[in-house]
Amino acid sequence: MLSVHCADSYATAWGNARLAFYDNIFTGYPTFVYDGLFDAWPISTYVSNFIARQAVPTDVTIDLVAHQQTGETFEVVATVCVESSGIGKNMRVHVVQSLDQYPVTEDYSRNTVMQGLAGIDVWVDTGTCEVVSQPITFDAVSWSLKESIQLTAWAQEPFPSDPAEVFQARQIEWPFVEPPIFVDGFEDGTTGAWSSVTP
Numbered sequence: 223m224l225s226v227h228c229a230d231s232y233a234t235a236w237g238n239a240r241l242a243f244y245d246n247i248f249t250g251y252p253t254f255v256y257d258g259l260f261d262a263w264p265i266s267t268y269v270s271n272f273i274a275r276q277a278v279p280t281d282v283t284i285d286l287v288a289h290q291q292t293g294e295t296f297e298v299v300a301t302v303c304v305e306s307s308g309i310g311k312n313m314r315v316h317v318v319q320s321l322d323q324y325p326v327t328e329d330y331s332r333n334t335v336m337q338g339l340a341g342i343d344v345w346v347d348t349g350t351c352e353v354v355s356q357p358i359t360f361d362a363v364s365w366s367l368k369e370s371i372q373l374t375a376w377a378q379e380p381f382p383s384d385p386a387e388v389f390q391a392r393q394i395e396w397p398f399v400e401p402p403i404f405v406d407g408f409e410d411g412t413t414g415a416w417s418s419v420t421p
Contacts, residue, residue, distance in 0.1 A: 224320055224374060225334045232325060236318065236338030244384045258378050258388040281308025282346075282390035286375045288398040294360045296398070300375040302344060302390075303351035310347040313389060314380035315354045321363075321370045322395075333372060336364050343380045371396040 226237040228251070241248060247261045254262040254271075257278075262271035285301040298317050304310055318338040325331050337358070344352040354375075364371055376391035 223333055224318065225332055227334060232334060234335060234337060237335055240338070243386075247384050255384075258384060258386045260385065280390050281305045282311075282313070282377055284375055284377060284390050284392040286373065286392040286394050288358075288373055288394065291357065294365045296358055296360075298339070298356050298358050298373055298375070300354045300392070301351050302346055302354065302377050304346045304348055306349035308348055310345065310350075311389070312343065312345050312380050313377040314341040314343050314386075315375060315377050316341045317354075317356060317358070317373065317375045319358060319360065319364065320372045320374065321367055322372055324363075324367065324370060333374075336361060341378075341380075368396050373398070 226240055227233050228237055228241050244253070244255055244258075247253065247255055247259075249261050249263055252263070254268060256262050256271055256275050260271075262268050281304055283303045283305065285303075286298070288296040288298045290296050300315055300317060302313060302315055316338065318335050320333045320335045322333055323329075323331060324334045324336075339356050339358060342354045342356070344354060346352050358373075360371065372393055372395050374391060374393040376388050378388045379386040
């Protein structure tokens with residue numbers, strides 16, 4: 223889950239653009255966008271809708287790493303794959319940087335988006351992968367709170383506005399240490415999908 227601030231001092235240009243993207247879903251503050259498809263408000267439906275979306279299978283996997291280039295600048299590399307039993311598809315790969323528990327004065331603030339990169343469209347065929355690589359430079363506030371930095375990538379239908387299904391997402395945390403690769407090629411030692419977040 224990511225928190226996008228709008229109409230306050232923590233709003234970003236990327237967040238404002240996403241608010242416009244989700245104009246058909248947006249019903250007011252707060253809005254909970256589930257896999258790019260619908261708003262789960264009111265809060266009484268949050269858990270049941272989350273559980274329902276968790277049960278929906280996906281044939282997309284994402285591996286995400288970040289390599290320091292110099293100082294606050296990193297190269298973010300997302301490898302997006304469609305499983306051999308899946309269906310090839312067009313996807314728009316988004317990458318954002320957030321800070322966990324920020325702003326620090328609000329104990330309910332989690333995964334606050336600080337910046338987002340431009341989405342990149344790729345076609346991924348059945349049983350293949352595509353690599354999306356982009357540089358990102360962390361702002362002074364984020365760099366001073368390194369331990370709270372998170373990077374999230376997701377693959378979504380490449381539509382001009384919502385609804386647009388998110389097929390898969392992956393989040394990594396500072397210091398972006400690469401996990402061990404198991405013999406089956408998956409970091410978690412299984413052939414299952416990654417745990418999802420819902421941008």
